[in-house]
Amino acid sequence: YPMVPGHEVVGEVLEIGSDVTKFAAGEIVGVGCLVGCCGSCRPCNTDREQYCPKKIWSYNDVYTDGNSTQGGFAGSIVVDQKFVVKIPDGMAAEQVAPLLCAGITVYSPLNHFGLTGSGLRGGVLGLGGVGHMGVKIAKAMGHHVTVISSSDKKKVEALEHLGADEYLVSSDAEGMLKAAESLDYIIDTVP
Numbered sequence: 366y367p368m369v370p371g372h373e374v375v376g377e378v379l380e381i382g383s384d385v386t387k388f389a390a391g392e393i394v395g396v397g398c399l400v401g402c403c404g405s406c407r408p409c410n411t412d413r414e415q416y417c418p419k420k421i422w423s424y425n426d427v428y429t430d431g432n433s434t435q436g437g438f439a440g441s442i443v444v445d446q447k448f449v450v451k452i453p454d455g456m457a458a459e460q461v462a463p464l465l466c467a468g469i470t471v472y473s474p475l476n477h478f479g480l481t482g483s484g485l486r487g488g489v490l491g492l493g494g495v496g497h498m499g500v501k502i503a504k505a506m507g508h509h510v511t512v513i514s515s516s517d518k519k520k521v522e523a524l525e526h527l528g529a530d531e532y533l534v535s536s537d538a539e540g541m542l543k544a545a546e547s548l549d550y551i552i553d554t555v556p
Contacts, residue, residue, distance in 0.1 A: 370424050370437075372396075372397060378391060395464075396423060396444050396450075397466060423436050490514075493554060515536065
C-alpha cells in the first residue's frame with residue numbers, strides 16, 4: 366500500500382536493463398496483466414506463465430526484490446521483456462489496450478486449441494466486452510460467427526456493427542435445436 370492499479374498498459378519504453386534484447390528506449394509497447402514469473406516451473410517452461418505459482422501481477426503484487434508492483438496508472442513500471450509486446454506504428458493506445466485483456470482472453474483459447482484457421486464456424490456466448498472482442502477476432506480469422514445471447518437486445522449490434530453472421534437467442538429452444546452441432550467451437554464469455 367498504496368496500490369496504483371492499471372493493466373492493459375500502453376506506454377513508451379523509458380529505460381532497458383542490461384539483459385533486454387527485444388526492446389529499445391523510445392519504443393511504444395503494451396503490457397497485459399503480468400509483469401514477471403519464476404521462469405523455471407513447468408507452466409513457465411510451456412508458455413503458460415499465467416499458471417506459474419510465482420507469477421507477478423501488474424499491480425497489487427510484489428516483485429522478487431520485495432518492492433510493490435505499480436500498475437499502468439503509475440508514472441513508470443518495471444516489466445520482464447517476456448510480458449511486453451511491441452505496438453505497431455499508427456495504432457492508437459485506445460485501440461491497443463482492450464487487446465491486452467479482452468483480446469488475449471478470447472485469442473488464447475482459439476490459438477491453444479488450434480482454432481485460428483479460416484473457414485471455421487464459431488459461437489460466441491454473451492456479448493459484453495469480451496464477447497465483442499470474440500466476434501471481432503473470430504471474424505478477423507475468417508470464421509463464420511454466431512452470437513448466442515439471452516435476448517434480442519443486442520442483435521442489431523452483433524450483426525450490423527460487429528459483423529456477426531448469425532444471432533441466436535438461447536431461450537429459443539427451436540432455434541437452438543436447429544443450430545445444434547453446427548459450430549466447431551463456442552467461446553463462453555458469460556461470467
